[in-house]
Amino acid sequence: MIEQKVTINLKDEFSKDIGTLTVSSIDPIREKESSHKISDSFVLKNIDLVDEVDNITPIQYYNKESSQFSHLMLLEETEYQILFESDDANASYDVLYSLIKINESHFKRFRFNLGDNNKFKLAGTLNFRSYVGKSFLDVKKDNIKSIQIPIEVRSKKIDYFNQYSAMIADLSQHALSLIFEVNSPLYQEFELANEEKLTYYEDFMFLEYLFRQDNLPTIFEYLSKNMHSQLINHDETVPISLANNLNSSSINNIVSKPNQLFKTDSSIKMSDKLNGYLPYDIHQIKHEESIDTPENQFFKYFLEMLQNFVEKMLVNSKKGYIQDKLNFYKEEISYYLSAKFFNHISTLDYVPFNSQVLQKKEGYRDIFQYFLMLEFSFRLSWDDLNNKFKGFEKKLSELYEYWCYFEILKVLNDLSITKINFEDVFEVNKTNWAINVIKGKRSSKKFKLNIRGQDVKIELFYNLTFSDKSDYKSYSLAFKPDYTLLISTEVKQHFIHFDAKYRSELEIIDFYEKIGEKTNSEIEKEIDKRDSLEEKEYVFKDADIYKMHTYKDSILFSSGSYVLYPGTKSKYFMEEDLIIPSVGAFSLTPGNTDIEEDNLTKFIKKVIETLLFQDGLITYEWVSSNY
Incomplete structure (x- = not known):
């Protein structure tokens, strides 16, 4: 040393x-x-x-x-x-x-x-x-x-240069998804703020995220080959010999202008109708496909806005890495804007927020989200997070806890027959564009699954309190797991708990302090005070599993409790060959979620199948065939 x-x-x-x-x-x-x-x-x-x-x-x-x-x-x-x-x-x-x-x-x-x-x-x-x-x-x-x-x-626990920025982008996207929900209280009820940003720090991190190959570069290539277009009609005057699209309007135009006619011996049928006269020129309707649509105007506007933003950052940057990257981004945007199809797209008059193309069509929806993320970032503030954002600093344990919550929501939403709306996740203050994630008993999100032909109901809670004084019982101390699943079969109800463990625990002595005869609000404060002690050097250690045992053993009807942490290994401890009852830990790391989400999805399905077997609703063979 x-x-x-x-x-x-x-x-x-x-x-x-x-x-x-x-x-x-x-x-x-x-x-x-x-x-x-x-x-x-x-x-x-x-x-x-x-x-x-x-x-x-x-x-x-x-x-x-x-x-x-x-x-x-x-x-x-x-x-x-x-x-x-x-x-x-x-x-x-x-x-x-x-x-x-x-x-x-x-x-x-x-x-x-x-x-x-x-x-x-x-x-x-x-x-x-x-x-x-x-x-x-x-x-x-x-x-x-x-x-x-x-x-x-x-950070000690995640890749600060890459995974941290991925988590910031994910959280921004979850918050801004409110805008795309038709039933959301914020849907189409916002206008852009004109406030000057205090720092470009998060914005540069977002640019790093935006210019990853899977993001803007791929979206640009896709849109350049799949541009939205619309059919437009316009009048044109052509020599009569070139006319090919006559209608009643064309005839009316001929009749209303007799001075434009000339005498002919032609056998054209129309001349018979006009006593041997024909017009020199004729008006006709032309149908033309155009890419000069509001959505493509917005696409062009976004790139121009991005270009101006990068140039502004370049003015305030020093020589070195950031200036090199900004110059690279500037060249990329210039390359995009040099595409010939932009010559046929005019200037944007208004942002078409109501456009279904912009909200739903592949590519355009991504550009719209990038625009909102860049424009608002965390100006669309989460009240819960505002207290954790001090200057440039971010309390990463709090960010990780929110991020894990949305990962669990995503997994359950993918498994569920019924989908949740974002208005059920957030509390919204439309006056100052502040949002909170609903917690406690009110945070209940209900999902309906069909596993092995059996209907299963799942209720997800965020920070639900269990004590001898609450509706949800603990027979010893009061506990407040980060996330709780209430799984209901036709026979019985079961609790499964998860805790986000970016932070780790101190000595277990503080963990078992006596609460005594206190009110519910005092119990809540004691839990928060005790849990706030869990901020020391992180190692995945026995104390994490001890706490999962306390959840499983003290909270009535609990079948399993698990740690979610940013790591590389997942492990659970179970009796014999059934996954329930058990305790364990799962790796869940920003920027590495595809495989880990799939593992969590498979685990939840295994848990439900085991509970169905234990409740006598499916056979053991159906459960064991999944292992």
Whole structure:
């Protein structure tokens, strides 16, 4: 084990010294010492300069020039020692004021006197818990701010560079799906905000997501070959010898303009009707297929908006990775807009929100969603998440919990004969465009399945409380699993529980604290307080399974309890050869959901089949044939 240390000489905007800030941590696997001098005021000890960061090393220096990711990389759920020193002992200091403003629990000052009256010294510990994202190291001296040192707090449990952005995109898409639900309270009831965005950080992450090969590049190629068109009619004047589409309107036009006729000896039948006269020219209706539709105008508008947005970001970017990527995106968009078919598409007059093509047709629906995701991102705010979004930082454990909920909803919706509407998932405040995910007893979502010829009803709850005082009973302590399935057959009801475990547990002593004679609201607070302790270094360990046993054994009618966590392995512990009763853990990781969703789907089907067998509704052979 070797101590890593970064020493920064902080200066104000006029290059005057404010003091020296030292950040240190222990690298448990490092064996060799090293030193790097980034500048006269920025020195690294035992910190590697890397082009690819890991999710193990406490401090790394990201060597690529980039304003998307900060150079100084720290790690969530990791303790750092902080020391600030200044030669001016008579000044007042506000150390790490940006971090304290964001979350007071991040930085804990030491209370003892460091014993130097000629200098100002302040020491403490810094731990970001499960917050990830950008933040800053800074100090105020007599209310004069130092230049901020940007840092990036990366995740231990998911790929911060790829999976984190995939989760942000998924959550945005789930929220914005409200717009596409015909029965949604928000359907067609919104207008675009004109607020200036405070940061391009999430937007750049979205651009990274947008330009993945499976997204915009593929959609553009598809639409360029499958453009929506419509048949339009227009009048044209042609010589009579070229006329091929006459109708009553053409005849009326001839009769109304006798001065355009000439005498002919032609045997054309029409001349007989006009006493031997024919017109020099004739008006006819021409039917033409046109791609100049509102939907294609919107397609063109989106690309032009994207182009302007990238150019705006380029103005504010520094040389290096982000500028290279933005230039690449700019070239891609220019290539798209150079397509010849855009020459036949006019400027957009209005966004056709009511268009069924834009809402439902393949390709166009994707462009519409990309537009909304880029335009709104998290400006379409989730009230529950607003409290977790502090500055640039995101409390990843909360995001992961919401993300897992939508994954379970998706799996059940795919299995179900009846589908849920998004209005049943969210509470909507139309006044300020805020949405909440409904929790507790009111969160009930009902699904109907047919398994092995048997009708099965499933009710999904989010944060349902079980206690001796609630409608849903626990015979010991009060519990609130993240997600609960109530599976009802013709014979019996069974509970299956899931907990999202991005975070992990502390010592189990706190887990079994006595609640005593308390009201329901006090019990809710006790559960939240106890569960909030579960934020320490994550390892998939016995304590996670212990908790699943407490759910299964203490909550009446429970048959199984399972951890959902971002990992690579899934395992469950069961009696003999039947999957129920059991406890276990399932890998569910953003950006890697196709296989994992399929595994979760198969598991839920196996659980239902086993319950049907135990209730005497199907034979054992039907269950065992699935293993």
